[in-house]
Amino acid sequence: MPSASASGAAATPGGTLPPTATSAPSQRIEVRTDVFRLVFDSAGGTLVQGELVLHTDFEHHDEKFTLLDDSPNRVYVAQSGLIGGDFPNHKTPMTLLPGPLSLSDGDSTLAVRFESADVGGVKLRKTYTLTRGSYAIDVKQEVINEGGSPVSPQLYLQLVRDGNKPPGESSFYSTFTGPAVYTEAKKYQKVDFKKIEENKVDIEKQATNGYVAMVQHYFATAWVLPDGVQRELFMRKVDSNLYAVGMITPLGTLAPGASKTIDATFYAGPQEEKKLEALSPGLELVKDYGWLTILAKPLYWLLDKLHGFLGNWGWSIVALVLLLKAAFYWLNAKAYSSMAKMKAINPKIMAMRDRLKDKPQEMQKEMMRIYREEKVNPMGGCFPIVIQIPFFISLYWVLLSSVEMRGAPWILWIHDLSAPDPYFILPLLMTLTSLLQTALNPAPPDPMQAKLMWIMPLAFSVMFFFFPSGLVLYWITNNILSIAQQWIINTRMGVPPQFNLPKFK
Structure with missing residues (x-):
């Protein structure tokens, strides 16, 4: 089982992540809404723990269900950052900007903001906007060129988790645990961890629509980019028993002083079919009925x-x-x-x-x-x-x-x-x-x-x-x-x- 530090060493396509100063100790920030208790790491503004407060644990019914985690026994995190140069990534120390950390009565949204220092002439600002009653989080990534020369960064969004079955999963019925992607061209494609291990991944690599996801019984996480945004999809083994699924989107060339904003949606919650359908085309397919979907959906x-x-x-x-x-x-x-x-x-x-x-x-x-x-x-x-x-x-x-x-x-x-x-x-x-x-x-x-x-x-x-x-x-x-x-x-x-x-x- 990988340790918590393993998730911080995840590599992405387009080159190995550049070495980043990590000497400053990271800070854990707790955020609460009516459906979430989330923990962010100031290293990269990474979401490292996600507790669903309306669902109980499989084995300990007096405890809330933890979907995302970064502990000595389990790794399942959502990361994002920049590649294409010595730019801010998911290991870069970031500063939490002032603002509330819990959803107050009467408020419908809560914004949590992180900002990096200038790294390679580029500053990255992340804004997570949580909405009352929703498991979908709007994530705005602002990339600012503060240097004196043009840069061409790429934004990556990825999910990293270990290859173990979820705690409490019964061995008497088979449900899928692993990564999946969806594109209009090839529709829903799920891949076993074993196939990633054997380098036998056959998925759509380039698309302008769809999502990437990690799926398990009853629950799923997913990164969704707007339709029309070019992205490269990938699955890969990161470390011993640690796997990643994600996508990379080019930001184009940013002149000195210019900025570019990419809006994405991160979902972490139950496989509620109607809500998933409303969020993104094909996202409801993470609730996998297998080859009998055509009969199962009307039932x-x-x-x-x-x-x-x-x-x-x-x-x-x-x-x-x-x-x-x-x-x-x-x-x-x-x-x-x-x-x-x-x-x-x-x-x-x-x-x-x-x-x-x-x-x-x-x-x-x-x-x-x-x-x-x-x-x-x-x-x-x-x-x-x-x-x-x-x-x-x-x-x-x-x-x-x-x-x-x-x-x-x-x-x-x-x-x-x-x-x-x-x-x-x-x-x-x-x-x-x-x-x-x-x-x-x-x-x-x-x-x-x-x-x-x-x-x-x-x-x-x-x-x-x-x-x-x-x-x-x-x-x-x-x-x-x-x-x-x-x-x-x-x-x-x-x-x-x-x-x-x-x-x-």
């Missing part, structure tokens, strides 16, 4: 609308699954009708198998004859269900990715839909409903298949003991509705529901 939209009506995320999950089951009612009806027919002819199939158990080819022909005469398609119960699988996988990713579930209560003992059930009641109910559903299905003629039908739901259920409660609730609801529909269809078809218990002899 999230519907879930959000249901929450607006019901006011409880748990009941919204139940309502969404109910709507999905209603939408697929006729497909499910066809599947369960096919299963009911299979169950009706199952005694005839089993008797035939016993009679011809030593004649496999004749057994196969006889089985096909029975299916043909009874007008039963053995795959008829599978196809309608297969069509629905992408929708339920998409819903899985919606629930797993949505920060709104974090700390959201449902009923009674479920105080956090993003955390596992502390008493394992929901996973046990999920296991029981899965086994009940298996028992209602017709037993496969093949004994090995019949055993697998019981082993698979049991093995699958084990994982759910460690899954977020919201995911388990969605699966239980789906199971219960499936059992109810299957029971009704079997009864209507004159095939009394019966339980096919496992035989492991």
Whole structure:
């Protein structure tokens, strides 16, 4: 694990950062708003700690969630500065200009200003403007040529962090942690730390739009420049287990006495889809639904609308699954009708198998004859269900990715839909409903298949003991509705529901 000092040695493209005097001790400055507790380092005016006061820590719920950090155990910082000469960079001592450091009641914004001394004839002034209720910080970088000759500096904006998984991240479900970039040309591109290590990064290098980001479960940071501003995008390994993603924009030639201002936005907060969409095109994609985004986004939209009506995320999950089951009612009806027919002819199939158990080819022909005469398609119960699988996988990713579930209560003992059930009641109910559903299905003629039908739901259920409660609730609801529909269809078809218990002899 890199130490805190490692982040101060980060290099940027366009040449190694020039050596800068660091003998003066840096100062840590704390800034507070209604959503942030931020810590800036006077070395470079760098943001070295970001605490989200409206979110609690994964492991210690009495503590606030820390997204950015620069400590002996963790490095995750936002840096900016100038390259192209011996200019102010993220290691240059800067002076905090006078002004308030906390957002007062009645104020909507808070401006925090840093200014460097003249370095290489250039002075850099940074202004961080924080807005009430917002995780987006406006960052104005003013570059002033105070020397006697023209200069051509470039501004870099970068995020530097270690390659470790975030504290409290569960190993039972896979979520992405690492850098990402977005451009109109190649859209959203995320890159594993391992690929940076192996120098296998293939991203858009030049653009006039988009952003760079560091992504983890539920939260993200991003640097955003205005559209039309030329920038070079980069990802690189900085040090042992330390990685950077960023962009460089040329400022052009500044004559003596001239200045240039670049406005950027720095985001550090939860992956709230609607707010990210409003901030920058494509920024909502840091909430990664994978290859099923085209289905997941409308499902999230519907879930959000249901929450607006019901006011409880748990009941919204139940309502969404109910709507999905209603939408697929006729497909499910066809599947369960096919299963009911299979169950009706199952005694005839089993008797035939016993009679011809030593004649496999004749057994196969006889089985096909029975299916043909009874007008039963053995795959008829599978196809309608297969069509629905992408929708339920998409819903899985919606629930797993949505920060709104974090700390959201449902009923009674479920105080956090993003955390596992502390008493394992929901996973046990999920296991029981899965086994009940298996028992209602017709037993496969093949004994090995019949055993697998019981082993698979049991093995699958084990994982759910460690899954977020919201995911388990969605699966239980789906199971219960499936059992109810299957029971009704079997009864209507004159095939009394019966339980096919496992035989492991």
